[in-house]
Amino acid sequence: MRVTLDRMAIEDVGLNPQRLAEAIHDQLAKIDGAVPIYEIAAALDIDEVREQPLCNLEAALVTTPERDRGSILLNSRSNRQRRRFSLSHELLHFLNPTHEQISIDGFRCTRQDMRLSSGDRIADRHRRQESEANSFAIELLTPRYRLKPFLRGATDLAHVVAMAKEFDISREAAARRFVELHPEDLAAVFCKDSRFVYAACGRDFPRLSITAGEQCDLGQAVQGTISSFDEVAPDDWLHAAQPACELSAQTLWQANGRSITLLRARQSDDDGPGFDDTFERFTGGLSR
Ligand SMILES: [Zn+2]
Structure with missing residues (x-):
């Protein structure tokens, strides 16, 4: 697949990561x-774009302050899906001329950098840059106009x-x-x-109390399966000083002892938002 892009038209939209990614998709065929x-x-x-085994790094970008050309190095130890995210992440460091490299060797990004989100409290410049690169990466790889089918219907890790x-x-x-985008x-x-x-939390999710390394009560691990949604005790997960809510959890058991758990919080009198709210979230923010 050959892709042609007008870089000036893309950079004309400014520095907002979501807008930049949308400007790229505007130029691509569906x-x-x-x-x-x-x-x-x-x-x-x-x-x-080169790939080689890296220690403590997921990706690096070498470019000039003018950003006329660039080259990107990806960690060949990470799987294809991670490398695709890392490449997309480095593209924002390249497209945003206000992003500053932290070492003389260029931009160097770790797996921890790739987890930062705009929901995190970002105090320093480096973390803010990384969070912006992650926002851009996911906007580019999963454009909003194609996500509706995945966010409809019952909340489920199968989606x-x-x-x-x-x-x-x-x-x-x-x-x-x-x-990030689900209405619940x-x-x-x-x-x-x-x-x-x-953890990554939706914007209105209550504050988690659990910390790194703590044991989570996730039920029986069966690799390759997704559990049902079961009620869990809010006290096990959340800070106490919050409005009371019902909490339920569903877990996807992956290989090598890894798991992803979806936590869902509901106010006791809350029936959950409708589809209008989902749509609002798609189009919300920038397009208004
Ligand atoms: Zn980075």
């Missing part, structure tokens, strides 16, 4: 399946699995996207051997 991220990178003047497959992204990235109050909790690693 696509099914995975977004052709390598072809997009080439069309945006990335001369070379996350389907989304990951459709867009050729990791289930982790798909789960973060799902809770959701959080995606990532565990290893039932111990908490980190």
Whole structure:
């Protein structure tokens, strides 16, 4: 697939990560399946994408302050889905001339950097840049105009699995996207051997009390399966000083002891939002 992009027209939209990603999609023909991220990178003047085993890094970008050309290095130890996300992430560092490299060797991004989201409290410049690159990466890889089918119907991790497959992204990235845009109050909790690693929360989700390394009560692990949604005790997960809510959890058991749990919070008198609210969230914010 050959991709041609008018870079000036894209950069004319400004620095907002979502707008930049949408400007790229505006120039692409409607696509099914995975977004052709390598072809997009080439069309945006990335001369070379190399892959080699990296320690402590997921990706790096070497470019000039003018951003006329760039080359990107990806960690070949990570799977294809992660490499696609990392490439998309580096593209924002390239397209946003206000992003500053942290070392003389260029931009160097770790797996922790790739987890930062705009929901996190971002105090320093580096973390803010990383969070913006992640916003852009997911907007580019999972354009909003194609997400409606995954956010409709009953809340279920099966939609996350389907989304990951459709867009050729990791289930982790798909789960973060799902809770970001879903009309219900959701959080995606990532565990290893039932111990908490980190979580991504929807914007109205109550504050989690659980911390890294803590044991989570996730029920019986059966690799390759998705549990049903079961009620869990809010006290096990949430800070106490919040409006009372009902909390339920569903877990996807993956390989190597990894799991993704979807937490759903509902006010006791809440029937949940309708589809109008979902649509509002699609079009909300920037297009208004
Ligand atoms: Zn980065």
